[in-house]
Amino acid sequence: MGEILITANGEEHSLPEGAAIADLLERLGLSPKGIAVAVDGVVSPRGEWDQPLRPGAAVEILTAVPGG
Template sequence: MKVTINGTAHELPDGATVAQAVRILTANRSGVAVAVNDEVVSRGAWDSTALAEDDRVEVLTAVQGG
């Protein structure tokens, strides 16, 4: 199935989860926030939230700097 992650199209297997989408961009689980179709998905729900064809996923990571 095709989903858009941070503005880029990706092909994922049917039944892919938010957790799988996050792993495409980062191995970090802390300092990461995710929204699917403009709805925030809590970290505890990443493994159980399935994605669907044409979903839009935004993965945001905290950046430290100064």
């Protein structure tokens, strides 16, 4: 398997081909609790976080911050 390049919150990351949002979050050390993810400007439902990311995908990861 090869590698793919994606952009997450403006930073390039190299992931194994077939990697999904869940894999990216794990690599970044982020817990999925309190997180929303958009891929190429479209919010990705948590149930789809196991779908492979495409090369060049632009991922935005947002975390909830308590206390407004």
